Amino acid sequence: ETGVTQTPRHLVMGMTNKKSLKCEQHLGHNAMYWYKQSAKKPLELMFVYSLEERVENNSVPSRFSPECPNSSHLFLHLHTLQPEDSALYLCASSRLPSSSYNEQFFGPGTRLTVL
Amino acid sequence: AQKITQTQPGMFVQEKEAVTLDCTYDTSDQSYGLFWYKQPSSGEMIFLIYQGSYDEQNATEGRYSLNFQKARKSANLVISASQLGDSAMYFCAMSGAGSYQLTFGKGTKLSVIP
Numbered sequence: 001e002t003g004v005t006q007t008p009r010h011l012v013m014g015m016t017n018k019k020s021l022k023c024e025q026h027l028g029h030n031a032m033y034w035y036k037q038s039a040k041k042p043l044e045l046m047f048v049y050s051l052e053e054r055v056e057n058n059s060v061p062s063r064f065s066p067e068c069p070n071s072s073h074l075f076l077h078l079h080t081l082q083p084e085d086s087a088l089y090l091c092a093s094s095r096l097p098s099s100s101y102n103e104q105f106f107g108p109g110t111r112l113t114v115l
Numbered sequence: 116a117q118k119i120t121q122t123q124p125g126m127f128v129q130e131k132e133a134v135t136l137d138c139t140y141d142t143s144d145q146s147y148g149l150f151w152y153k154q155p156s157s158g159e160m161i162f163l164i165y166q167g168s169y170d171e172q173n174a175t176e177g178r179y180s181l182n183f184q185k186a187r188k189s190a191n192l193v194i195s196a197s198q199l200g201d202s203a204m205y206f207c208a209m210s211g212a213g214s215y216q217l218t219f220g221k222g223t224k225l226s227v228i229p
Contacts, residue, residue, distance in 0.1 A: 040221070041221070042119075042218075042219045043217075043219040048216075050215065056216070092160070094215075097214055098213070101148050101165065101167065101210075102148065103162055103165060105162065107159065109158040
């Protein structure tokens with residue numbers, strides 16, 4: 001495997017389900033990110049982990065719970081979601097930001113549908 | 116706070132022609148970076164090109180070039196010799212010095228016509 005991988009690629013869940021999204025990076029990076037991409041809206045940064053510690057949490061509802069067990073893996077645990085949470089969830093990784101350069105490498109995303 | 120504006124929701128270009136995708140930005144940072152990403156229908160965001168705010172020359176990567184006009188706060192993407200595979204969403208983004216945050220615009224959907 002190379003780059004950033006995400007599983008599953010597609011997920012349909014009911015509002016009472018619990019599911020998890022998985023992200024793995026094979027680039028030796030130390031920072032990992034979760035983004036939400038809804039139709040006709042800019043990408044929204046949800047969480048940032050740097051060296052396995054959460055460094056940013058942009059007012060995300062508690063029904064989304066991230067976990068970063070090591071620098072290569074990132075999870076997003078989902079619980080009692082709402083239909084408006086249906087979106088493409090993208091994972092990204094990068095080296096630690098230096099100067100103004102923060103090139104992020106993205107995975108293919110998980111298309112989530114909440115019924 | 117940073118803001119990216121992409122005013123073209125959709126663009127059409129004839130195959131083999133050049134096309135310019137517009138991006139303007141707003142920031143109070145003195146040091147920042149500008150990025151362009153491509154997102155095909157498959158969903159993955161693909162990094163295309165980067166321009167640092169202190170770089171004096173415009174960035175180029177193969178058929179991609181970034182027309183950076185700092186005074187106008189614009190960072191337009193130029194794609195030369197368009198190919199059918201260039202059909203995708205294109206996002207402009209920026210990051211402040213040492214920041215984890217990438218701020219994205221709403222994107223431009225480019226369609227290449229045979």
